[in-house]
Amino acid sequence: MGGIASSLQPGGVALDLKNVRRVFDDLVVIDRLDLRVDAGEFLAILGPSGCGKSTLLRMIARLAEPDAGRITFDPDTERFQTAFVFQDAHLLPWRTVLDNAALPLELMGMGREPRYQRAHATLKQVSLLNAESRYPAQLSGGMKMRVSLARALVTEPRLLLLDEPFAALDEITRFRLDNQLRELWRQRAMTVIFVTHSISEAAFLANRAIVLSRRGGHIKLDRWLALPSERNNDLRADPRLGREMKILLEAMEEE
Amino acid sequence: MNRRNFVLGAALLTACGKSSQKIRLALNWKPEPEFGPFYAAPYRKYGLDVDILPGGAGTPTVQMVGAGSAEFGIVAADELLVARSRGNDVVALFAVFQNNPQGIMVHASRKLTSIADIFRHPGTVAMQRGLSYARLLEKMYGFDKVKIVPSPNGDVSAFLHDKNFAQQCFIASEPLIAKRLGADVQVFPISDIGFNPYTDVMATSGDVLRSKPEMAKPMVAAAREGLRIYLDDPKPTNLRMQQLNPTMPLDLFTETAEAQRPLIETEETRRNGLGSMTKERWETLIKQLKDLGDIQNAPAGEDCFRSF
Amino acid sequence: MKNPSHNRDRKGALPAALPALIPFLVITGALELAVRGGLVRAYLVPAPSSVFRAMVESRDELIQAMLTTSASALLGFLLSTVAGIGIAVFLSSSRAIQRAFYPYAVFFQTVPLIAIAPLLVIWFGYGTRTVVASAFVVSIFPVIANTLTGILSTDPALRDLFRLYGASTLVTLFKLRFPAALPQILTGLRVASGLAVIGAIVGEFIGGQGLGSVVDIARTQQRVDKVFAAVLLASVLGLALFGLINLISYVTLRRWHASEQT
Numbered sequence: 001m002g003g004i005a006s007s008l009q010p011g012g013v014a015l016d017l018k019n020v021r022r023v024f025d026d027l028v029v030i031d032r033l034d035l036r037v038d039a040g041e042f043l044a045i046l047g048p049s050g051c052g053k054s055t056l057l058r059m060i061a062r063l064a065e066p067d068a069g070r071i072t073f074d075p076d077t078e079r080f081q082t083a084f085v086f087q088d089a090h091l092l093p094w095r096t097v098l099d100n101a102a103l104p105l106e107l108m109g110m111g112r113e114p115r116y117q118r119a120h121a122t123l124k125q126v127s128l129l130n131a132e133s134r135y136p137a138q139l140s141g142g143m144k145m146r147v148s149l150a151r152a153l154v155t156e157p158r159l160l161l162l163d164e165p166f167a168a169l170d171e172i173t174r175f176r177l178d179n180q181l182r183e184l185w186r187q188r189a190m191t192v193i194f195v196t197h198s199i200s201e202a203a204f205l206a207n208r209a210i211v212l213s214r215r216g217g218h219i220k221l222d223r224w225l226a227l228p229s230e231r232n233n234d235l236r237a238d239p240r241l242g243r244e245m246k247i248l249l250e251a252m253e254e255e
Numbered sequence: 256m257n258r259r260n261f262v263l264g265a266a267l268l269t270a271c272g273k274s275s276q277k278i279r280l281a282l283n284w285k286p287e288p289e290f291g292p293f294y295a296a297p298y299r300k301y302g303l304d305v306d307i308l309p310g311g312a313g314t315p316t317v318q319m320v321g322a323g324s325a326e327f328g329i330v331a332a333d334e335l336l337v338a339r340s341r342g343n344d345v346v347a348l349f350a351v352f353q354n355n356p357q358g359i360m361v362h363a364s365r366k367l368t369s370i371a372d373i374f375r376h377p378g379t380v381a382m383q384r385g386l387s388y389a390r391l392l393e394k395m396y397g398f399d400k401v402k403i404v405p406s407p408n409g410d411v412s413a414f415l416h417d418k419n420f421a422q423q424c425f426i427a428s429e430p431l432i433a434k435r436l437g438a439d440v441q442v443f444p445i446s447d448i449g450f451n452p453y454t455d456v457m458a459t460s461g462d463v464l465r466s467k468p469e470m471a472k473p474m475v476a477a478a479r480e481g482l483r484i485y486l487d488d489p490k491p492t493n494l495r496m497q498q499l500n501p502t503m504p505l506d507l508f509t510e511t512a513e514a515q516r517p518l519i520e521t522e523e524t525r526r527n528g529l530g531s532m533t534k535e536r537w538e539t540l541i542k543q544l545k546d547l548g549d550i551q552n553a554p555a556g557e558d559c560f561r562s563f
Numbered sequence: 564m565k566n567p568s569h570n571r572d573r574k575g576a577l578p579a580a581l582p583a584l585i586p587f588l589v590i591t592g593a594l595e596l597a598v599r600g601g602l603v604r605a606y607l608v609p610a611p612s613s614v615f616r617a618m619v620e621s622r623d624e625l626i627q628a629m630l631t632t633s634a635s636a637l638l639g640f641l642l643s644t645v646a647g648i649g650i651a652v653f654l655s656s657s658r659a660i661q662r663a664f665y666p667y668a669v670f671f672q673t674v675p676l677i678a679i680a681p682l683l684v685i686w687f688g689y690g691t692r693t694v695v696a697s698a699f700v701v702s703i704f705p706v707i708a709n710t711l712t713g714i715l716s717t718d719p720a721l722r723d724l725f726r727l728y729g730a731s732t733l734v735t736l737f738k739l740r741f742p743a744a745l746p747q748i749l750t751g752l753r754v755a756s757g758l759a760v761i762g763a764i765v766g767e768f769i770g771g772q773g774l775g776s777v778v779d780i781a782r783t784q785q786r787v788d789k790v791f792a793a794v795l796l797a798s799v800l801g802l803a804l805f806g807l808i809n810l811i812s813y814v815t816l817r818r819w820h821a822s823e824q825t
Contacts, residue, residue, distance in 0.1 A: 058723075061723075061727060063723050063726060063727065082727065083727075084723070084724065084727055086720045086723075086724075088720070090718060090720045090721055090724065092721070092739070092742070092743075093819040093820065094742045094743075094745075094818070094819045094820075103724075103728075104728045106738075107725065107728040107729065107730045107734065107738075108728060108729070135818050135819050136819065137818070137819050137820075137821075137824065155728075313782065317785070318606065318607060318785075321604065321606060321607070322604070322607055334785070337784070337785050338606065338785060341605070341606040341785055341787075342604070342605055342606050343604070343606045379689065383779075383780075383783050384776075384780045384783070385779070385780035385781065385782065385783025385784040386783055402689065403771070404689040404770070404771045405689075405768060405769060405770070405771050405776070405779060407680075407681060407684070410680075410681045412681045412682075412684075412685060413681065413684050413685065416685055549784070
């Protein structure tokens with residue numbers, strides 16, 4: 001618990017993947033991947049379906065072990081400073097929004113009052129205060145995803161991993177959540193790794209994007225995006241965004 | 256088959272048409288020596304095509320006969336009287352047991368001297384409480400000293416397990432089984448208390464008697480002959496029954512068949528024929544059941560049975 | 564956005580029961596006429612009026628019997644709930660354990676009670692314990708099967724989430740897998756409740772007392788009306804237990820599970 005108290009100024013975490021390899025039933029999903037991520041980066045991982053990006057994310061989350069190679073962290077994170085947002089909100093349906101948001105703290109042994117306070121604050125940040133006592137069955141898709149986000153942020157993680165979190169939502173909600181996520185990243189200065197197969201989303205959100213090959217998890221493109229650090233809806237119409245998207249698209253299309 | 260043979264065949268069939276109809280005889284227990292006469296009976300000789308339907312625990316033969324799902328059924332006399340009082344027109348035709356083979360078996364080590372004794376000492380008594388004899392026993396001796404439990408239907412393991420366990424039985428059956436398993440058994444016949452209904456009575460419905468009058472007489476004749484055959488030489492019939500009921504070893508069939516003889520062939524049957532019944536016996540039973548309250552309106556004795 | 568509309572449901576309870584009553588009344592009326600008119604023989608199927616009369620005549624005996632059977636069935640059911648859930652939790656702990664022990668659980672489903680009846684009597688004696696044992700044996704399997712399915716069907720993403728925050732197996736069991744399995748567990752309990760009543764009645768054929776004993780004795784006495792009266796009461800008991808489970812299901816699931824929401 002000391003880790004949380006001292007992370008009032010979380011600074012993110014740096015990762016180093018060396019020679020990482022992952023095999024499933026004779027299929028080499030990721031074959032000798034090297035990747036270095038600095039603290040505080042917003043990295044987007046792009047690639048077609050089945051290219052291994054979700055597998056990569058789970059290994060970074062330490063939910064799966066690489067079959068070869070190593071992943072090191074700096075500072076070495078204790079588990080609870082990594083947070084994961086899944087493609088579906090995956091809330092516990094028998095708990096209220098507040099209880100869901102507070103879940104990670106509960107699992108780490110925090111008392112009821114302090115964890116409700118923290119959850120309350122995080123829900124405020126994702127603009128969900130009015131829904132605290134509601135149950136997931138009563139929420140829209142976008143609201144559920146915001147609860148999922150709040151849940152991820154409640155432990156003040158140094159590393160935030162997201163696996164196509166907004167894919168199931170409508171475009172307006174997506175845009176809103178994109179903005180909110182970007183804003184949260186700027187406020188907390190954590191490392192964010194965002195897996196997506198949407199080129200526009202990757203370009204809009206990240207300051208660095210890598211494109212994985214169809215097979216074997218090779219990095220076909222590793223690019224720092226030439227875009228301003230302030231991102232808002234105006235950027236959506238900006239030709240610079242289009243240019244970056246074109247570059248990413250070409251990398252994805254070439255085989 | 257040419258046309259002439261066909262016509263001939265059809266004529267023959269029509270001639271014995273009525274008696275080549277399938278006749279169902281429902282038993283109220285598994286094939287055991289008590290039904291020997293029915294398995295030995297030469298039905299074909301009397302022009303009957305009989306299907307014997309073995310039974311088990313709780314086979315409702317008296318209802319089956321009443322409902323018409325069997326033309327003939329094996330019932331107990333007291334059961335038949337109760338059925339008649341409920342509007343079920345069943346009629347007795349032939350009684351295998353002149354004397355009631357029911358009894359209560361106890362462990363000999365208890366040194367009990369009579370049925371009354373069983374109810375004077377604490378212990379467990381397993382019997383079908385709904386049967387008339389059980390209610391008679393309750394009336395005569397009261398059940399306050401003993402614990403009454405359901406009858407295990409032929410299984411003797413509870414009896415073997417507990418020295419103070421008494422069990423309803425067929426005199427020629429369960430005691431022999433218990434003896435073979437090492438128990439020292441003493442049996443008290445129910446007839447000791449004066450309750451002696453005809454048992455394993457072949458009965459039919461009033462409907463059958465009226466609509467198919469030519470069926471009952473040959474059926475009784477076949478049963479009578481079957482009983483004679485079985486008394487004289489039970490072995491071949493026992494072999495047949497044992498194949499249908501392999502749970503009982505062949506030597507037990509032999510032993511039981513021997514033990515049940517004195518209940519079947521008596522002075523009465525030597526005079527009036529095997530399986531015969533008298534009005535007096537029926538009227539005695541009717542009175543007993545009426546006193547017990549098991550039947551409300553007493554039927555006339557002669558309505559309950561038919562002699563062939 | 565949905566709102567729990569349970570208030571609306573409550574008001575509708577009586578009209579909701581009405582459709583179920585109508586077939587009952589129609590059949591009862593038709594049967595009464597059939598027996599009186601001689602179409603159906605009274606000693607085979609009793610007239611509903613005679614069943615009612617038997618109920619009134621023997622009401623003390625029947626009430627006592629019903630209480631006895633209820634107690635045994637309820638106890639047997641509670642035991643199979645606790646043991647069934649416990650066994651399912653044990654089986655869920657590993658694939659190997661499932662493969663080793665699940666077949667023996669299936670034994671409870673398939674064993675014919677009549678065959679093991681003498682054994683039950685030897686172990687538990689005549690009386691309540693055999694009846695409870697019988698109710699237990701007959702009703703436990705659906706609890707095991709449904710609970711196990713429920714526990715094993717937990718969302719893998721949620722399991723990942725719990726792992727991510729270092730939750731122990733036990734914590735994951737109580738805070739995730741169990742609540743998630745609740746709808747499935749309740750399904751199992753619904754099935755088990757009816758079976759517990761049947762098991763108790765059969766146990767009473769073997770061990771004496773209760774409605775089973777009333778049925779057995781009345782059958783021997785050829786009192787079909789009393790048999791039907793006792794059987795009817797046994798059905799009422801089964802319905803009551805089923806209704807109880809439904810109530811529990813409503814209370815625990817109404818906020819969050821589709822099955823309890825309009």
